[in-house]
Amino acid sequence: MKKRIGILTGGGDCPGLNAVIRGVVKSAIIGRGWEVAGFEDGFDGLLYDRGPRTLGFDDVRGILPRGGTILGTSNRGNPFSYPVEVNGTTVFTDVSDRVVKRIRELGIDALVAVGGDGSLKIALELMKKGVPVVGVPKTIDNDLMETDVTFGYNTALETATDALDKLHSTAESHHRVMIMEVMGRYAGWIALESGISGGADVILIPEIPFELNSVCNAIDARRCRGSKFSILVVAEGAYPRGGSRVVQKKADETTAIERLGGIGAFVSRELTSCLDMDIRVTVLGHLQRGGSPSTFDRCLGSRFGVGAVELIERGQFGEMICLKGRAIRSVPIEKAVRKLKLVNPGGQMVTAAKELGINVGRD
Numbered sequence: 228m229k230k231r232i233g234i235l236t237g238g239g240d241c242p243g244l245n246a247v248i249r250g251v252v253k254s255a256i257i258g259r260g261w262e263v264a265g266f267e268d269g270f271d272g273l274l275y276d277r278g279p280r281t282l283g284f285d286d287v288r289g290i291l292p293r294g295g296t297i298l299g300t301s302n303r304g305n306p307f308s309y310p311v312e313v314n315g316t317t318v319f320t321d322v323s324d325r326v327v328k329r330i331r332e333l334g335i336d337a338l339v340a341v342g343g344d345g346s347l348k349i350a351l352e353l354m355k356k357g358v359p360v361v362g363v364p365k366t367i368d369n370d371l372m373e374t375d376v377t378f379g380y381n382t383a384l385e386t387a388t389d390a391l392d393k394l395h396s397t398a399e400s401h402h403r404v405m406i407m408e409v410m411g412r413y414a415g416w417i418a419l420e421s422g423i424s425g426g427a428d429v430i431l432i433p434e435i436p437f438e439l440n441s442v443c444n445a446i447d448a449r450r451c452r453g454s455k456f457s458i459l460v461v462a463e464g465a466y467p468r469g470g471s472r473v474v475q476k477k478a479d480e481t482t483a484i485e486r487l488g489g490i491g492a493f494v495s496r497e498l499t500s501c502l503d504m505d506i507r508v509t510v511l512g513h514l515q516r517g518g519s520p521s522t523f524d525r526c527l528g529s530r531f532g533v534g535a536v537e538l539i540e541r542g543q544f545g546e547m548i549c550l551k552g553r554a555i556r557s558v559p560i561e562k563a564v565r566k567l568k569l570v571n572p573g574g575q576m577v578t579a580a581k582e583l584g585i586n587v588g589r590d
Contacts, residue, residue: 230255231262232539233279233330234339236296237269237304237346241367241379242520243528244296247341249287250532256284259540264335265297269342270349271304273326279333291529292519305349327356337539341365343377344564345484347547351560354545361538362547362560363531367515370414373563374549378531381523383410383515384421387460390511391425394458402455404446404498404506408491410515411462415570417515418462419580428457429586431494433464433472434570435577437588442494443501445586450504457504461494463487465588488512530555 234251236244248265255261264279265286266272272279280286280298290297303310306323330338337359340350343366354360364371367383387409398405407427411417415432422430429445431437446457464487466472473493476486491508498506520528527550534548534555546557570577580587 229260229262230336230539231264231334232337232339232536233264233266233333233335234282234298235266235269235272235341236298236300236365237340237342237349238300238302238365239343239367239516240295240300241365241516242294242382242518243378243524244300244341244365245287245290245293246520246525246528247363247365247378247532247535248282248297249290250529251339251536252282252287252532253284254533254536259536261536264333268299269301269304269346270306270326271301272298273306273329274304274309274322291525294516294518294520302345305345307349307352323353323356326353327358330358337361337544339363339535339539343368344371344567347371347560347564351545351564354560359539359544360560361535361544362563363535364547364549364563367417368411368414369416370412370567370569371563372566372568373547373558375552376527376550378524378528379516379520380416381527382518382521383417384424385521386515386518387417387421387511388425390509390514391421391427391458391460394509395426398456398458401505404457404459404502404504406459406461406491406495406506406508408461408463408488408508408510410511411464412487413464413567413569415462415465418460418465419570419576422460422585423576423580423583425460426458427460427585428454429459429588430580431459431461431465431490431588432570433462433466435572435587435589436466436468436470438468438590439497439501441588441590442586443498444590446498446502446504459494461491463490465490467497468588 369380473489
C-alpha cells in the first residue's frame with residue numbers, strides 16, 4: 228500500500244543532514260514507491276499554511292556533499308511551548324493539537340524526525356498524541372544515549388583537529404599559550420577527542436571541573452622542559468571546580484536552553500594571574516557545524532535514512548535509529564533521551580589523555 232511519509236530536521240544544523248534526507252527519499256521511492264513530504268524549518272514547518280515540499284529524485288540530486296539541510300531547521304519551534312501573540316503580548320502556549328490535525332489532514336502516514344535531544348523529546352510527545360514517529364539522532368555533540376555515535380560529530384572533530392594543527396605553528400612561532408574553545412554543550416567529546424588528535428597539552432571538559440593551579444603548573448612544567456608554547460582545548464561547558472559555567476544567555480521563555488560561550492576568555496583572564504606568557508583565544512563556534520560532511524558522516528547519515536524508512540515499513544514507531552558497533556539498530560526514543568551521554572572521567576579516553584601527558588584540569 229502506497230504511503231506518504233514526512234521528514235523534518237530540527238535543532239542545530241550539522242554536516243550529514245542532507246545525507247539523511249537523501250537516504251529517506253531514495254529508499255522510500257526506489258524500494259517502496261512511497262511519497263516523501265519535506266517540512267521546512269523543523270517543527271515550525273508543521274504549522275505553516277504553505278507546503279510541505281514533495282521530495283523526489285531531482286530534489287536530492289547532488290546534495291550528499293553539501294553541509295546544512297535543504298529543508299532548513301530551527302531550534303525554537305516547540306509546538307508544546309510555541310510563541311503566540313495575544314493582545315500585543317507574546318504568550319507561550321501548547322499548539323500541538325494543531326500539529327496533529329495538520330499531519331492527519333495532509334495524509335502523513337509517518338513522520339521522520341531528525342534531531343538531537345530536544346527535537347526527539349518533542350517527537351516523543353507527538354507520538355504520545357497519536358502521530359506515528361521514528362527518530363534519527365543528530366548532533367555534533369555526540370551526547371545522545373543509545374547510539375555509539377551521531378552523524379555530524381566526525382566532521383566537527385575533523386574541523387577542530389585541523390584548527391589545532393594550524394594553531395600549533397603560530398603558537399610555537401610566538402611562544403604563546405593558545406586556547407581553543409569548542410562546542411559540545413555539557414559533553415566533552417569534541418574537546419577530548421580533538422585535543423588528543425591535535426596534540427593539545429591541556430584539555431578542559433565539563434565532566435571534570437578544572438583547577439586553575441593544575442593548569443598553570445602543567446604549562447610551567449612544559450616551559451621548564453624547554454617547550455615555550457602550550458595548546459589548550461576548552462569545551463564550552465567546562466567550568467572551574469567550585470564555580471559555574473560561563474553563560475552568554477540564560478534559559479528563559481524565549482530561549483529554552485541556556486546559551487553557553489565565553490569559557491575560553493575566562494580561562495585566559497585567569498591564567499594571566501599565574502603565567503607570564505602571551506595568551507590568545509580562538510573560538511571555533513559555528514565553523515564546527517558547517518562545511519562538507521566527512522566520508523563517515525555521509526555514510527552514516529545515508530544508513531540512518533534508509534534505517535528510518537525500514538522502521539516505518541515494519542511499523543516500529545516511537546523508535547530511534549542508532550549505531551551499535553558497526554550495525555544499524557533501533558531503540559525506543561524514550562530510552563534514548565532519558566539522559567545525556569557524557570564522558571566518563573575515569574574512562575579509557577581520559578586515562579589515555581593523561582598517559583600522553585595531557586593535563587585535564589586536575590593533578
